[in-house]
Amino acid sequence: MRSFVSGLATLIAIVAIIVALPSLWVKERVIDPEGFATTAxxxxxxxxxxxxxxxxxxxxxVTASNGLVPALIAKPIATRYTASAQFRSDFVDIAxxxxxxxxxxxxxxxxxxPMQLDLTNMVNRVIASTGLxxxxxGPITVDITRGAGDGLEAGRYHHVGSQLTLIAYVSLIVAVVAALLALAIGRRRGTVLAWLGVGAVASAAISWGLAILFAHRAKQEVSATDGGARQVAEVTIDGVVxxxxxxxxxxGAVGLGVAVVGVVVRLAFRF
Incomplete structure (x- = not known):
């Protein structure tokens, strides 16, 4: 009976680990505003x-200054600004x-x-750099999408984000509890540990595959945006992936190490 319960708990833990890694990553790096800001x-x-x-x-x-600042003057200033630390902070606000x-x-x-971005702060920083x-x-807004039906309408991922957050937390709790239970009652803890390591490796492999699918899907989602904005979105998507x-x-490397340790423990100590 102990072996059956331990095996079942190990299987549950493996499945939960496979679900937990990609869902936790999406929650922390995409859904969470602070995590997304770090990526941006x-x-x-x-x-x-x-x-x-x-x-x-x-x-x-040029538009906001009514021609007082021509493009020839604004361009080098804007180029220096976008290479500055201040731009990184402002870009996080945009993202x-x-x-x-x-x-x-x-x-x-x-x-x-349509989705709009407020560039007021950026524009004023560049104008101020000219000495004027x-x-x-403001607000100085730029349309990024065309409106309804373009795939990036307001609140597009609100419900999905909430669901993935719940899945992430539940899968993590289940993985930890099931793994501890399997190790606690298992007769061959080395074997259990090895299988848990295999689960982590499988989770890493599946997450890698999901990353490729996510990139393809996300780029389809932003295909309705204007050319330059689409390039920015695609660069961001590639960075996230x-x-x-x-x-x-x-x-995957950690999981492989755990699996090896489990095998060594099992063979060396019959534990």
Missing amino acids: STMAENSKIQSYMADEIVNQV SQEHAWLFNEATPEQRGK SVKVP NDLTHVALIV
């Missing part, structure tokens, strides 16, 4: 994102606007409208 901060150092944002800021500066649009519950005013004592009150791949490799 890293992406702000990408040259493609800096180039696109510099061009967009220049367009808005947070996108995150709130997609993951917060949509308000009646947002339904059917002009401050645009690379992070999941990195995490999966670490978990």
Whole structure:
């Protein structure tokens, strides 16, 4: 009976581990606003994102200043700005606007409208760098999507985000409890430990596969955005997927180590 219960608990733990890794990663790095902001901060150092944002800021500066700041003057200033630490902070604010649009519950005013980004702070920083004592009150907004039906409507991932968060927490609790139970009552704890390690390796492999599927799906979702914004979104998606791949490799390596330890314990100590 002990062997049966231990085996069942081990199987449950393996399944829970496989579910927990990708769901916890999505919860921490995509759904959680602070985790998403951390990812965005890293992406702000990408040259493609800096180039696109510099061009967009220049367009808005010329318009907002009523031509007082021509593009020839604004462009080098905007380029220096997008390479600065201040830009990284401002870019996080921009990314947070996108995150709130997609993951917060949509308000009646947002339904059917395109996603907009408020570039007021960025534009005013560049204008101030020219020496002009002009401050645009704003908001200076840029449409990122075309509106309803483009796949990125307000609140698009609100319910999905809540469900994945619940799955992440439940799977983690189940994995820990089931693993401890299996180790506590198992007659061959080395074998149990080895199987738990195999579960971690399987979870890493599946997470790697899901990362590829996520990248493909996410790029389809942003296909309705304008050219430059789409490039920024795709760079961000690639960065996020690379992070999941990195995490999966670490978990896979740890799982392999646990499996080896389990086998050694079983063979050496018959435990």
